[in-house]
Amino acid sequence: KAGVTQTPRYLIKTRGQQVTLSCSPISGHRSVSWYQQTPGQGLQFLFEYFSETQRNKGNFPGRFSGRQFSNSRSEMNVSTLELGDSALYLCASSGARPGRNTEAFFGQGTRLTVV
Amino acid sequence: DAKTTQPPSMDCAEGRAANLPCNHSTISGNEYVYWYRQIHSQGPQYIIHGLKNNETNEMASLIITEDRKSSTLILPHATLRDTAVYYCIVRPPTGNQFYFGTGTSLTVIP
Numbered sequence A: 001k002a003g004v005t006q007t008p009r010y011l012i013k014t015r016g017q018q019v020t021l022s023c024s025p026i027s028g029h030r031s032v033s034w035y036q037q038t039p040g041q042g043l044q045f046l047f048e049y050f051s052e053t054q055r056n057k058g059n060f061p062g063r064f065s066g067r068q069f070s071n072s073r074s075e076m077n078v079s080t081l082e083l084g085d086s087a088l089y090l091c092a093s094s095g096a097r098p099g100r101n102t103e104a105f106f107g108q109g110t111r112l113t114v115v
Numbered sequence B: 001d002a003k004t005t006q007p008p009s010m011d012c013a014e015g016r017a018a019n020l021p022c023n024h025s026t027i028s029g030n031e032y033v034y035w036y037r038q039i040h041s042q043g044p045q046y047i048i049h050g051l052k053n054n055e056t057n058e059m060a061s062l063i064i065t066e067d068r069k070s071s072t073l074i075l076p077h078a079t080l081r082d083t084a085v086y087y088c089i090v091r092p093p094t095g096n097q098f099y100f101g102t103g104t105s106l107t108v109i110p
Helices: none
Strands: A005-007 A011-012 A021-023 A033-036 A042-050 A053-057 A064-068 A074-078 A087-094 A110-114 B011-012 B017-025 B032-036 B047-049 B061-064 B070-077 B083-089 B105-107
Touching: A005 A087, A011 A021, A021 A087, A033 A074, A033 B083, A042 A064, A042 A074, A074 A087, B011 B017, B011 B061, B017 B083, B017 B105, B032 B061, B047 B061, B047 B070, B070 B083
Parallel strands: A011 A110, B011 B105
Antiparallel strands: A005 A021, A021 A074, A033 A042, A033 A087, A042 A053, A064 A074, A087 A110, B017 B070, B032 B047, B032 B083, B061 B070, B083 B105
16 A cells, blocks of 8 residues: 655745645554654654644644644644754654554655755 | 664674664653664654564564663664664654654664
8 A cells, every 4th residue: 555645755945934744644544743854853753643633742843833634634834934944854654543552654754945 | 752772873794683772771661662764864664663572573573671671673684775774762652753862873784
């Protein structure tokens, strides 16, 4: 079956703009989580959505937000972009129900460059 | 926040077993140990996970010490394609969030 799909793969934005990234999880998966990867900070957890509800949130400013739709597709939005937001943004989907542990599958990421 | 400690880098000869250690001394009784790897800024790839028993799959084996304070990922016959950054992660029992540490950069040498 198809894997996790993230669009777009590459994006260039200007400081102060906003950006929306999209993630389509594996069919049947209801949990989607988002991560930011930078050379300085490594891979950092942003937030997780399950059944359209934000279930967990990492330590990021309010400029970073997300949502999940009824078909489990998720979007994340970054407003008022800063140069430091340049990063690889990854999403992961999981079929785990609350209280169960199973693997998460990552997409190939969206490379965002802020100039 | 990451609760694991891994050596920053390791080398392994092609065809030999690669043993990657991980310390997780503050792990709770219901937290799982997961291993992922990332090849050159691609999305991380799931390898294996376990709670307290040793686990094996087609990619690797996971050995967890009896006190669960450390574990070792074993790639039985390393190939050049196993060159990657390997992350050991302690995952809470609920939720789909992973707190990545700095990982181990494994280089498989011909």
